[in-house]
Amino acid sequence: MVPDVALRPEVLPTERLLPNGMCRPELRTELRRIAGRRNAWTVAWLWLWVAATVAVVARFPRPWVVAVAFLLMGPVHARLAILMHEAAHRLLFVHRRVNDLVGQWLVAAPAFVPIGIYRRGHVAHHRAEFGPDDPDIAYYGGYPATRRALVRRLTRDAVGISGWKNFSPLLRAATRTGARRIALPILGVQAALWAVTWVATGDWWIYPVLWWLPWMTQWRVLNRLRSLAEHGGMAASADRRATTHDVRQSWIARFWFVPYHAGWHLAHHVDMGIPWRNLPRYHEELRRAGYVTPALTHPSYRSLWRALSSIPAG
Secondary structure, eight states: OOOOGGGSOOOOOOSSBOTTSOBOHHHHHHHTOOOHHHHHHHHHHHHHHHHHHHHHHHHOOOHHHHHHHHHHHHHHHHHHHHHHHHHHTTOSOSSHHHHHHHIIIIIIGGGTOOHHHHHHHHHHHHHOTTSTTOTTHHHHTTOSOBHHHHHHHHHHHHTTHHHHHHHHHHHHHTTSTTTHHHHHHHHHHHHHHHHHHHHHHSOTTHHIIIIIHHHHTHHHHHHHHHHHHHHTTOOOOSSGGGTSOEEOOOHHHHHHTSTTTTTOHHHHHHOTTSOGGGHHHHHHHHHHTTSSOGGGEESOHHHHHHHHTOBOOO
8 A cells, every 4th residue: 555666756855845845934834824713713613513403403303303413423523523633733723722722622522532642642643653652553553454354343433332442441530530630521521511402402312312422433433434544554654655645535525524624634744733724735735846646646535445445355
C-alpha cells in the first residue's frame, strides 16, 4: 500500500513551500488563521441538528423515524470527533481558554472523550505515525488484511463490543480516586444530556437510543473506516506520503464520516497547525507543487477499503 518512491517525486522546496512541505511564512500566516466566529456557528449548528432530531423523534416516535434519527446521529458523533480534534490542536478558537472550554464541555465530554489525554496521545501520533508511542495504531495497524478479518472487526464495532471496551473503562475510572477527576466530568455531562432530553421530551429512552447507542455502535464503524482510510497499510517514514493516504473526496463521504474537511488528512499531517477550513487550500498548494500527484490519490474510499482487505484468505 505504500506508494513507490517513484510516485513520490522530490519537488520541495518551492517558492511557496519549505523543504518539509510547510508553507513559507507569508503563506503560513494566511493559512493558519483561525476563523473563531465561524467555528462558533459550526458548534452551534451541530447542536441545533441534535435538538431538531430529538424534537422530531419526540413528536413522531414511529419506528422508522427513530431508525432514521439513529442513522443521522452517527454523522453527529463524527462531527464532534473532528471538532474535538481541532480543539485538541488548539485550532478551534484563537483564545486558548475559549478553545479549551468549548472543546471540553461542548465537544469532547459529550463525545465521551477526556480531551487532555487525547491531546497528549495525538501529539505522539503526529510525532511518529506507526511509531512505538502511536496510540492509534490499533485502528490501522496490520493492513492489508483479509476481507474476513475486516468484516470481523467491523462486526465487533457494529454490535457494541468495541464500544463497550471504550465505555467500561470510563465507568471503572469513576470509582477510582486518581481517575475520578477525568471520568466524572464526562459522565456528568452525559447525565445532564439525559436529564435535559428526558425533561424536554418526557421520554427517558431518547438519550440512550439516539445518543449513547449510536456512539457505541455506528460511530465505532465510521471511526474505524475513517482511520483505515487515513493510515491503513502505510508505514513509518519521514515522508508523509508514505504514512498517510490521499483520497478523492465525495459529498457522501464528507457527510457520513469525514466532515469538516477531515478527508484532506495528508495535508493535515504535513502541517498540523492549519485549521480545518483551510485544509483544501493547503492541499491544493501541495498538489500544484507536485508533492501530491494523481498517482497517489485513491479514486474513492470504497476502492481503498477493498485494497486494504485484499489479502487472500487462508
